[in-house]
Amino acid sequence: MGAYLYLAKMKLMAFLTYRFEVITSLGTNLIILMASVFLWKTAYSGTDAISGVTESQMLTYTIISVLLSSFFSSNIEHSLQERIAQGNIALDFLKPINLIFAYLSEDIGISMSSVVSKLIPVLIISALFVQVPLPGSWLSFLVFLISSMLSYLILWLINALIAVLCFWTVQLGELKTVKDGIILLISGKIIPIWMFPKWMQKVLSFMPFQYVYQTPLSIYINRITRQEIAFSLFIQAIWVLFLSLALIMLWNKARKHVFIQGG
Amino acid sequence: MDKLRYYLSVASYSMKLSMKKQLEYPMEIISCFAMIPMMYATGILLLYFLTQNLKSIGGWTFPQLAFLYGIGDLSHGIMVVFSVQNWFLDRYVNRGEFDRMLLRPLNVFFQFSVSYVNIIGIMDVLVGLSVFIYSCVLVKFSWTFSNIVRLVVIILGAALIRSSIFTIFCSVAFWTKRCSAVTALMNDMLERTTLYPMTIYPRLLQLMLTLIIPVAFISFFSSCCFLGIDSSFRLPADAAVMTPAIGIITFILAQAVFNWGLRNYESSGS
Numbered sequence: 001m002g003a004y005l006y007l008a009k010m011k012l013m014a015f016l017t018y019r020f021e022v023i024t025s026l027g028t029n030l031i032i033l034m035a036s037v038f039l040w041k042t043a044y045s046g047t048d049a050i051s052g053v054t055e056s057q058m059l060t061y062t063i064i065s066v067l068l069s070s071f072f073s074s075n076i077e078h079s080l081q082e083r084i085a086q087g088n089i090a091l092d093f094l095k096p097i098n099l100i101f102a103y104l105s106e107d108i109g110i111s112m113s114s115v116v117s118k119l120i121p122v123l124i125i126s127a128l129f130v131q132v133p134l135p136g137s138w139l140s141f142l143v144f145l146i147s148s149m150l151s152y153l154i155l156w157l158i159n160a161l162i163a164v165l166c167f168w169t170v171q172l173g174e175l176k177t178v179k180d181g182i183i184l185l186i187s188g189k190i191i192p193i194w195m196f197p198k199w200m201q202k203v204l205s206f207m208p209f210q211y212v213y214q215t216p217l218s219i220y221i222n223r224i225t226r227q228e229i230a231f232s233l234f235i236q237a238i239w240v241l242f243l244s245l246a247l248i249m250l251w252n253k254a255r256k257h258v259f260i261q262g263g
Numbered sequence: 264m265d266k267l268r269y270y271l272s273v274a275s276y277s278m279k280l281s282m283k284k285q286l287e288y289p290m291e292i293i294s295c296f297a298m299i300p301m302m303y304a305t306g307i308l309l310l311y312f313l314t315q316n317l318k319s320i321g322g323w324t325f326p327q328l329a330f331l332y333g334i335g336d337l338s339h340g341i342m343v344v345f346s347v348q349n350w351f352l353d354r355y356v357n358r359g360e361f362d363r364m365l366l367r368p369l370n371v372f373f374q375f376s377v378s379y380v381n382i383i384g385i386m387d388v389l390v391g392l393s394v395f396i397y398s399c400v401l402v403k404f405s406w407t408f409s410n411i412v413r414l415v416v417i418i419l420g421a422a423l424i425r426s427s428i429f430t431i432f433c434s435v436a437f438w439t440k441r442c443s444a445v446t447a448l449m450n451d452m453l454e455r456t457t458l459y460p461m462t463i464y465p466r467l468l469q470l471m472l473t474l475i476i477p478v479a480f481i482s483f484f485s486s487c488c489f490l491g492i493d494s495s496f497r498l499p500a501d502a503a504v505m506t507p508a509i510g511i512i513t514f515i516l517a518q519a520v521f522n523w524g525l526r527n528y529e530s531s532g533s
Contacts, residue, residue, distance in 0.1 A: 024444040028451045034468075035455035042321045042463040043313075050316060185305040195316045 003097055004105040011075075011109030022117040029070050029122050036062040036190060037130050051194050056131060057221045063126045063133040064220050065189055065213060068148060070118035072212075074107045074156050077176050080163040089258060100160070100251060107156060136222020143229060147216040150236040155183075155212045157243035164247070167254035188214030208239045273369065274377040285382045295383045303390045306332060306458060321463045326401035327490050328460070333395030334482040335457035338421035340391035342429075344384035345422075346376065349429035350446040353436035359531035372521050402490060410489075413503035421481040423510030425453065427517035428476060434517075437524030457482050462495060469495075480509045 040062060044055040053061075080103065083089040092099055126133065135141035162179060184190060187209040193201055194214075204210050215232045218224045224232070285292065310332060314325040323331070348355070355361060355375070364374040404410070432449050436442035461469050461483045473479040473496065480502075487494035488502035498505050 020439055021441065021444040024448045028444075028448045031448070031452050031455055034464075035459065038463045038465070038468075039313075039320065039459055043317045181305045185308060191309055191312055196312050197315070 004101060007102055008105040008109030008112065011106045012113040026118050026121055029066055029118055030125065032069075033063065033066045033122060033126060033130075036066070037126075051192075053192075053221070053223060057223070059131055060133040060135075061192065061217050061221050063123075063130060064217055066122055066126075067119050067133075068151070068213065068216065069189060070114050070122060071111050071148075072152060072155055073110055073114050074159050075110050076103050076107055076156070076159050077163040077166075079103070079106070080160075081166045084166045084258075093255070093258070100247065103160070104156065111152070135220050140219055140222050143233070144216050144220040147219050147233060147236060150233070150240055151212045151216050153240045154208050154236065154243060157240065157247055158208065160247050161243065161250060164250050164254050167257050183209055183212065186210065187212045188217065192217075208243065211236045211239055270369075270373065274373075277374070277377045278380040281379045282382055292383055296386045299383070299386045300390050303336060303387075303394060306336070306454070307394060310458070321460050323460050323492070326398065327486070327492070329394070329398035330402045330404075330490060331460060331482050331486040332458065333391070333398035334418060334421065334486060336391035337388070337395045338391075338418050338425055338481060339453075340384065340387035340389075341418065341422035342425040343387045344381050346426035346429065347381045347384060348375065348379040349426065349433045350442070352433040353440060353442040356436050356440060356528065357531055361525065361528055362530050371525055372518050375521070404489070413501075416503050417485045417506045420507030420510035421485070423507070424477055424481055424513050427510070427513035428453070428478075430517035431513070431520045434520045434524040437527045452476075453478060453481075460486075460492075477509050477513060480506050 037059060040055065040058045043050065044058070048054065050058070080089075083092060092102075095102070123133075135144060158179070162175060165175070186193070186204055186207070189212075192214060193204055193210050196204070211232065215236060219229055219232075307329060310320075310328045311325060313320060314328065318324075320328060361371065361375075364371045364378075367374065399406075429446070429449060432445050433442040435445055456472055456478045461472060461479050464472070469479070479496075484494055484496070484498060485502040485506055486492070500508075
């Protein structure tokens with residue numbers, strides 16, 4: 001445990017050192033926040049509720065979505081690609097730790113640094129200029145925390161699965177950008193899935209993406225019933241389990257691939 | 264005149280060379296060709312789903328929003344072909360690429376501008392063009408000669424504005440040695456601010472996006488002009504004049520900022 005904590009701490013320190021980068025990526029978050037807030041404000045001029053959601057609920061949804069996305073920053077694709085391209089991966093395999101957990105702790109370190117560098121500033125700014133994003137109730141806030149942890153794992157596992165492809169392709173190219181684009185569209189990050197056509201909602205419920213953003217956000221603004229909450233937490237857990245198994249299988253295959261190459 | 268012909272021949276050689284370099288890895292190009300259309304689809308789908316629920320955004324219907332998005336997309340595609348190297352200005356700085364350019368008796372900014380032609384970007388242009396033509400059909404655009412000329416001038420001007428914005432902001436790499444975060448920031452900013460009509464933003468922000476970073480000139484004013492929507496700004500001239508004019512002004516500014524940064528350039532020491 002000590003080793004993983006150390007890794008997470010080192011990443012946190014390294015990220016805070018590049019202050020200029022931190023400020024610019026905070027800017028990115030603020031721009032997305034601003035664009036969405038004004039979009040919804042325009043949309044709600046003249047109506048009280050869209051699909052049963054009020055304006056203040058929708059603004060909270062948007063703010064928390066930006067907060068989550070700043071917390072959900074993961075670096076696994078980039079770091080694994082670099083390690084493979086430069087051959088450092090061979091050294092990693094020599095270390096007496098579980099590499100998947102090591103990479104996960106590094107990324108949790110980055111996310112923790114985002115709490116200081118992005119999440120808190122964005123929260124303060126949106127509380128001052130938009131509204132205080134209060135949860136539906138204390139209970140929904142607690143359940144939201146559990147749900148977003150599962151979301152973090154789902155997203156991280158998806159990223160890790162893509163990253164492992166590097167063992168075969170070395171370069172990821174546009175794949176990461178495409179994945180980000182898909183997540184932007186069908187995870188409920190910008191526009192909630194409940195605004196999509198019915199048949200698409202049905203299709204998307206069988207994919208992991210909406211459980212990354214829409215599920216915790218719906219819980220936060222108290223949009224879904226207790227029964228639905230329990231059910232979606234259950235599905236989140238299933239996805240975590242399924243994606244973990246997939247990652248372990250792919251990882252074991254990838255290890256062998258490295259040895260064939262002579263690492 | 265001779266000088267111009269000389270510059271043009273250097274540009275064409277340099278661009279051909281960079282294209283040949285990229286064609287060495289055909290698989291990478293093919294894989295990117297398959298991915299890019301999906302990226303553009305997300306923007307238009309977002310607008311579609313939104314308008315399904317909201318009917319209109321700030322008074323703009325889906326066809327009108329698609330037209331706005333189409334102009335933005337096409338100008339983005341052209342920018343990606345000819346000046347994507349702005350995004351990677353930090354690599355030029357860190358690898359000491361400007362050493363070579365500084366030794367030649369030619370304008371460095373010119374050499375930098377023609378040093379790369381992005382073949383993959385052609386896909387961006389094609390997808391941008393199809394989105395744009397689709398949107399033209401939706402708004403029943405009238406294809407008269409004067410409209411076509413205006414369109415071409417506007418889209419080229421818009422691409423020049425986009426490219427110059429990136430040159431100006433990525434020149435920060437001369438000082439900080441990095442610009443990937445700035446590139447990401449500008450990309451997000453340009454995407455968000457050209458996706459929706461400018462009128463959804465408060466007046467102060469509209470002014471900033473017109474006067475400080477001229478995003479509004481990329482697609483908003485010209486769309487208003489063509490679609491006959493009130494932009495709430497009184498422009499001194501038609502969008503077909505304003506967009507290229509702003510493009511040239513930002514381009515001159517971009518060159519000045521680039522040269523200022525170049526004075527600060529120190530070789531990588533390799």
